[in-house]
Amino acid sequence: ACTSNAREDSSSDSGGTSNADKGSNDEAGDKVVIGFSAPAADHGWMAAITNAAKDTADNYSDVELRVPAGTNDVNLQISQVETFINDGVDAIVLLPFDGAAMTPVALKAMQAGIPVINVDREFDDPNAARVTVLGDNYGMGVSAGQYVCEQVGDDKNAVVAEIAGIDSLPLTQDRSQGFKDALAECGQNVDNRVAADFTVEGGEKAASNLLQAAPKIDALWNHDDDQGVGVLAAIKNAGRDEFVMVGGAGSANAMREIKSGNSVLKATVIYPSTQGADGIKLARLLVQGKSMSDLVEVEVPRTIQLFAPVVTEDNVDDYLPSAFES
Amino acid sequence: MSDTPTTSAPAADTARVEREARRDDRPGRLALLRSSTGHNLGLIVALGLLCVVGVITAGDRFADIDNAMTILRLAAVIGVVSIGMTFVITGGGIDLSVGAIVALSSVWCTTIATQTMANDNHWLVMVGAAVLVGGGCGLVNGLLIAYGGVVPFIATLAMLASARGLAEIISERRTQIVSVPAFSDAFAKEPLGIPIIVWIFILVSAIGWVLLNRTTFGRRTLAVGGNPEAARLAGIDVKRHTVLLYVLVGVCCGIAAIMLVSRTTTGSSTHGLLYELDAIAAVVIGGTLLSGGRGTIIGTVLGVLIFTTLSNVFALNNLSVSAQSVVKGLIIVVAVLLQQRLARRSDVT
């Protein structure tokens, strides 16, 4: 019944996963109760994740989504999953605050026969999830690094800077690793690195200090477009424009900035904010015993890793419609 | 009034004394009991109301033994911290560093070195490490406060910054995963259907209650919090006692860290974020005086349960964390205002 909406699901545009315009998969089936838990929506990307998941669920008449408060307290998030288990939901879509910390309770859910779809931050035990939907954090760093390589070429004195997100998250470490590895390919390295906290204010502060620490920069990669708003504000405050900046995540705001062409922000690496929505779709397919109709497989695959494309002025129009508003 | 010097002396006081006696008949043993159970009763009623709301809005999903266990498991970690906090506040102090100490203890007890030792020897090594680190941080707090003369707010604020920073440095901001099977097994048990960490919470609460209400240590805590100068002149070593109080809350943080580690199978510098505010809120709602000299373990446990049940009911009803935050603020204010009103009324009548 709700098939018409499915096309708007941006995963089809950006991720290249399940892509059933029409077909049996979107037809209403048995009622599916899905529990969804994510960290506190304290920055744009995370808010977009939850909102996309909710919107997707709303499009299916056969899906009932339970979304308790997002939280950065692993203790509380564990108890949310426990509540799902108690309730006997049909599937759980889980974007953990800390993948490792949520592993035991995910295992418990799987043991209780509830399939867990792990989104974005990976568990440390493969048995803890039936399906894992991952953004490609390492790949994101690689994409950003390759783009930076293109820009600075083999200038040995080029100064490359990096503004990371929350350092304690494995995803930040993966991104930084990818960035470093890609830069090494073209003989570059990260000269200045600071970490913010995914908030606008944090981005602004970190960038202010970074700009001071590096009087001349050739390329700057900022992990997150939401904190990027603050980074751009700091750059403007400092009156700097001698470098190219690459963003991360791919917010609509960043893309508009790229499109305008007069900003230091020349590109951003997409980190799909629709992973949660994909998780919902997969959960529904799993529970209803369906498969991904574009694939030959009779079962939903075990791991799906999303692509991390680079958006520049050239292709921004392709991505802008599906970008998240932070 | 009589004329004989000796008997007349009390007589001189008689009028006032009698007047006061009239006023004070009530706060005898019975009344004292009544007033404190009165307060706890209020909390129980509040908890009951929350449960009624839970049952109405979420039905069987709320009124379910598994859900009760979920609430208890959630309450256990912050509960143990709050028990420690009750002692510090009763003794006239405050500890803002509890969350940071939980983080540091959790990181310390899950380093590769500790885990290797635990694997080689016994999983209790990890417990020992957490408790020692917690107690050590508490010791530093206590020494700074008691002997350094730094006000508790500032000393523990400094510890908050340092301990979390240290936790980040030690863990290199990575989540450290537990790979000591014996440890995980030990905490996976559920004697009588109740998870180990809930048992720990029950045990710590019971010990806390006995310690505060039935031992010389507890009595001295009340004295130190009520009037430190009088306590000192009565022969209590106030400084040493203060140090002990902070060590106690540190040890509670160490225990809480172990519980969190077992629950998440990880140690991380992000554990225990903002526990200080949650614990203080629970303690104050429970009826412990922020200025010291009066403390109640049962109240604290009820306070923790109220906040935990609240977040459970919100979760069952798909309500947002923002609304929950607003409601929490309102509950704190209303509870404290009500306590004040009750206290005033019992003063006047």
Add this chain to the structure above:
Amino acid sequence: MSDTPTTSAPAADTARVEREARRDDRPGRLALLRSSTGHNLGLIVALGLLCVVGVITAGDRFADIDNAMTILRLAAVIGVVSIGMTFVITGGGIDLSVGAIVALSSVWCTTIATQTMANDNHWLVMVGAAVLVGGGCGLVNGLLIAYGGVVPFIATLAMLASARGLAEIISERRTQIVSVPAFSDAFAKEPLGIPIIVWIFILVSAIGWVLLNRTTFGRRTLAVGGNPEAARLAGIDVKRHTVLLYVLVGVCCGIAAIMLVSRTTTGSSTHGLLYELDAIAAVVIGGTLLSGGRGTIIGTVLGVLIFTTLSNVFALNNLSVSAQSVVKGLIIVVAVLLQQRLARRSDVT
């Protein structure tokens, strides 16, 4: 009440009066001046040392007018909040909700409705909204504390939870981007090469200094913080004054919110995280007494600059936030211990 020891009593006082006169020659006006500038001097020396470290480790990148501006810009927002906090603490209170109020004000003044109005009328609409929201939150805090009798710690803790929750609800957790060109333009100016927000910081500090040291309001603040009962008996409306103090810090939060909005071009419920701890730390390092009755604006400004310079030096040297956090904790403790030592010495000699 006998009549015999009567003559002896007044006579008996002579000795003490004289002895005390002798003892007290020292802490006259001059000594006071000496001691308070002494304290500020200590802070200036500390700041100087930090700068020396900065120059040694980062050379020209540190000793640079642009870097000075970077530091000042960073200091400005938290600085304005700290000025407000100085008043509250001097007046015997504390405000844990400043960060949450900054967030709520920033969100409120960047809602679509406000921005539309600002575009239609004047960008000052946004400033007005922020200041009103900040002042309003302060008013609620003040009323709860002064008339509700809730202890400041708890009342503002509740406000912390509620205000941030409300900010999240209003913004739907989105970052609200400013699209009022007039607003952005107004704040982009740099009169005399100094950014507007730094001017605001300077202005607020100057007003704060005058208000605290040269007006009846300031004197009454010291009285209310130093001896509320005496203040009441002197005819000061202590409750009203307390409310005013919390409104004042709320207004400062509103101003800080506007500065943050102009600086980040956004309003967000994540603005101002943990400002309460930073502000309190700066105020206490500055030499304001946490128990009230003594406050210094200059000290607060120096305290803010010390912490900001610290984070600048760390950033210039590519050092981690964690190490910074540890050092910050150490600085707090050492500063307070030193202050205590100095205070004691000037007592004894």
Add this chain to the structure above:
Amino acid sequence: MRGITKRFPGVLALGGVDLDVRRGEVHCLLGQNGAGKSTLIKVLSASYQPDEGEIVWDGESVRLTTPVAAMKRGISTIYQELDLVPGLTVAENVFLGHEVSAGGFTRRGEAADRSRKLLTRLGHGEIDPGRLVGDLSPAGQQIVSMARALSHDTRLLVLDEPTAALDQEEVRNLFRVIRDLSAEGVAIIYISHRLEEIREIGDRITVLKDGRTVATGLPARETPTADLIRLMTGRSIEYVFPPRPERPRDTGTPVLEVRGLAGAGRFRDVDLTVHAGEIVGLAGLVGSGRSEILETLYGARRASAGTVTVDGRKLRRGSVRAAVAAGIGLCPEERKSQGLLLDQAVYRNVTVSSLSRFAKGGFLDSGAERRRAGELTESLDVRPEGVDRAVRTLSGGNQQKVVLARWLLRECRVLLLDEPTRGVDVGARTEIYNLVRRLADDGVAVLVVSSEVEEVLGLSDRVLVISDGTVVHEGPATDIDESGVLDLVMEGDVA
């Protein structure tokens, strides 16, 4: 101005008091501790609101809702507890609440000038208006309080025990000011426990007892002392000191022996001994350092030199615990702030120093605690009975007995009493005297500090006179009289 009637039954501190004061008179308020004098004047200055009754001012009934309203009418008050802000300067304190200001900005020069004038009028032009009040001596602070009261346009000046911290010269000064004021037609309400001051300065007397007016309009100069005391106490007694037992002195080794005790800058070379069964008194001026000697030998302050021995064993310096363990007990000067846990039950206050006695392995037997505390408080006649009552609800004398009970329970060898009867009214005093003597008879060594020379002489067996931190005289109490003690302290001072 006449006919002030006041009733204040909230805490029943005042149960319907009448007081009328005429223009230009000095009206004295007399009454025992707790009679309600301070409460009455606080009602008058609108610091408390009365529950019943009315104030008639200049023939019309007025409602004074705030202290400002009272000040506006010309009622200035100097409270018993100093009402100054230590962190502000003299000038700022003088004008606190009605600052000399222009548009909210303080005019510091003018404030300083005006306070200097006021201080000069009080005979203390030498006090610098720019000094912090916290740095002044209590006497200096009292002067500032006076200046504060005079800074208003005063028509009624209320002085609650203004001379407690003043020396003779200051008192004379004060009286001169009072006379000037009353000559100008200002009415004065004067509260003091010193009868001869009242005779010197007062015109009429009102006596309060238990929150009621028992006599009013008595002529200050003519009413016999005995009558006044009878009115205040309801009976006619002087202090009755228990008889001293006749027995040989200085038998055996002393229980408490102090050698060369010194406290940095406060006192030095203090030697004293107390034998079992002996009461030794420390006489001296207020502020001569007696409390500090007591607190130092108790370990509550650090000694800079000297030794304290109990039963031949030397005590560790600066440790209250060591002192308590050795059998010393202290009833401190400030009972409420130093002695008692006001909000806690009587029995807990009694047992707080002997908890280990009721504990097995750290666990308390609170039943035994209550029983034992009950026996003790009963034997001391603490009223009202009931060991679960919060100490706050007891009267001063009964609170003092609770502190005594604490040390009785510990069966201490040495009892240090600092101002044991301060704030205790006449009847209860006698009881406490008897109790102390009884303890001594049981073999306790008692060291008493009191500012009332009569009390020291009457209660003690032996007396040490302290002046300016040194012992200037030691001898049997019967060998010296009050004027002797006074001569000694004066000489000591001159020397």
